[in-house]
Amino acid sequence: MRPDYPLKTNRLILRPFEPSDLDDLHTYRSNPEVCRYLYGEPATPEDSEERLKKSLTMGELTEEGQWLVLAVEFPEAGRVIGDVVLKWISEKDRQGEIGYVFNPEFQGRGLAREAAEAMLKIGFEDLKLHRIIAQCDPRNEPSWGLMERLGMRREAHFRQNEIFKGEWGDLFVYGLLDEEYERAAS
Numbered sequence: 001m002r003p004d005y006p007l008k009t010n011r012l013i014l015r016p017f018e019p020s021d022l023d024d025l026h027t028y029r030s031n032p033e034v035c036r037y038l039y040g041e042p043a044t045p046e047d048s049e050e051r052l053k054k055s056l057t058m059g060e061l062t063e064e065g066q067w068l069v070l071a072v073e074f075p076e077a078g079r080v081i082g083d084v085v086l087k088w089i090s091e092k093d094r095q096g097e098i099g100y101v102f103n104p105e106f107q108g109r110g111l112a113r114e115a116a117e118a119m120l121k122i123g124f125e126d127l128k129l130h131r132i133i134a135q136c137d138p139r140n141e142p143s144w145g146l147m148e149r150l151g152m153r154r155e156a157h158f159r160q161n162e163i164f165k166g167e168w169g170d171l172f173v174y175g176l177l178d179e180e181y182e183r184a185a186s
């Protein structure tokens, strides 16, 4: 499955990463505030180069287990302001997962929501998924707030299921079924 790029939403363009996106990507991936609830530390320039190199080839899904990784371009600012992902978890069970990371300069404007909605559309309409999940640290309210704005339901609150950055961490899991997605769209 390869979406018909570039994908356009009201204010954004979603497309695979390109080599020239390095500075934009590094700006937000190296920001400690952005990385607070992400696995891994703020990116070094080498980390960002490595991430970009891998992302260049992640513009399509050919088998389960893969991640679709898209750059979110904001034409008004002439730059990439974040990235959104869709993991194809299972072909047999038609399960997927979305994720998002945005430059703080462009948060609080509904732009992440617009990009995430486009990923749900790809997941349900192109990939024909039955259920899409999203996961985050319960302290990451902007993230689960967005999940709720997307119409996702909180399905689980795992307590201390992993060691996160040196201490026990909890996990929220949100889910959305294809029928719920279709009902919300109609």
Ligand SMILES: CC(C)(COP(=O)(O)OP(=O)(O)OC[C@H]1O[C@@H](n2cnc3c(N)ncnc32)[C@H](O)[C@@H]1OP(=O)(O)O)[C@@H](O)C(=O)NCCC(=O)NCCS
Pocket (backbone or CB within 6 Å): 033, 034, 035, 037, 038, 099, 100, 101, 102, 103, 106, 107, 108, 109, 110, 111, 112, 113, 114, 135, 136, 137, 140, 142, 143, 146, 149
């Ligand atoms: C999670 C994250 C992507 C959410 O971004 P966001 O910009 O807050 O989310 P949205 O796009 O839904 O924007 C919502 C905000 O925009 C406001 N907004 C302004 N104009 C809007 C519009 N036209 N449409 C919708 N919302 C709008 C909303 O009121 C809301 O503001 P509030 O947070 O003060 O209530 C962002 O916080 C982030 O990148 N965090 C760091 C990385 C991270 O933790 N990722 C998740 C890992 S699990």
